[in-house]
Amino acid sequence: MASPMEQFKIHQGLQLPTVPLPGGLAVDLSLNNSIMAMLIAAGLVIAFFSVATSRAAVVPGRVQLMAEGVFSYIDDMAAGIIGPESRKFLPYVLSMFLFVLSMNMLGLFLAFTATAQLAVTATLALMTFLIVLIVGFARNGANMYKLFVPAGIPWYMLLLVTPIEIISFFLRPVTLALRLFGNMLGGHVALKVFAGFVFSLASLGAAGIVGAVLPLVGVVALTSLEFLVAFLQAFVFAVLTCVYLNDVVNLGHHH
């Protein structure tokens, strides 16, 4: 039987040319199952929102109501964290939430979870980190140092606090990437292991089949838990994106 790690293997599909990038790097653009999962996930989001908003009516239909629900949910969340300037960042936060959610959910229906690939989660986390840096420097310029020097703290405490703040700031992309990656990886490994128990016990004969009921119940329970995790991790990613953006958008004055 396949190892629980088999599901995370990249399988090459459609061959596409390798593109040279500036700086001597070259990237193989061939499609593989991870890229396909991302394409399907983004395609589903785009298809859903295209249908939902194509004939947007004041009195919404069912699909429009769902899209508006998701939109308002994230809009309210971003407004609650960032404040009145959240509208500028909503497209990024909403895209991130929907994309991650779609990839997480797709992992429970397809055989492949793109968010269980460190390359994917690390890229998403670095994107957020870079956007926070860019927004921060664009808005605050040299005042960005205040991020590491909280106001109203005596200088001897700053000696302790500032290094901690710096380290935690630069660990943000790491924690952001590893949290999503670890949750998805762990959940899917656990699912596969329990499913493997069902199979191996059931192949032992009548007594085994009876014994296989327990891990089967476990798989069902874990699957429902994984749906919760899939949503929660996408939401956590979006919330943390907002929190990090809030740090630099409202630097120095907390609303």
Place this chain on the structure above:
Amino acid sequence: MAAEEIPHVPDAASAVPEGAHAGTVTAEQSGGGGLPQFEFQYWGGQIVWLLLIFIVLYTLMSRVFIPRLRRVQDTRAQTIASAVAEARRVQDEADAQAAAARAEIDQARTRARSVAAEAKVKANAEFAARQAEADARIAEEVAAAETRIRGLRDTAMASVDDIAVETAGAMVQRLTGITVSAADLRAAIKGAA
């Protein structure tokens, strides 16, 4: 995506679709516990595709979907606000009309009350006048009647003397057989009276 892995990419992609790969990856896999996620020759493609996909998604979100949703929500908020304003206006109008109607009713009531009071006063005055008239007429009649009664009494009282004279004359004549003159009798009765 360190530069050193790039040479592996083409042959890994074209020659062996899965399983054994060249270089560091093979070493990791043969070691057992290596995660498939650390096959770095696939990182570049995933990262570039992810960025492309995300840019498309972001562009559609920011240019198409979110403006559409904002527009419909703003329209809805406006529709609701204008409907509420219209309802409030109609309500105010209804209140104003109700107040006007109440004022009219009050006015009518006051007018009715004053008319009633006026009528009462007039009726009282008329009644009093008529009563006074009736009283006057009755008093006149009573006075006339009293005058007539007094006349009759006087006449009667005058007649009493004559009767007394006649009776006394008749009694004297019967008793004594003497005819007394009326003037004597009259003087005698006057003296007895």
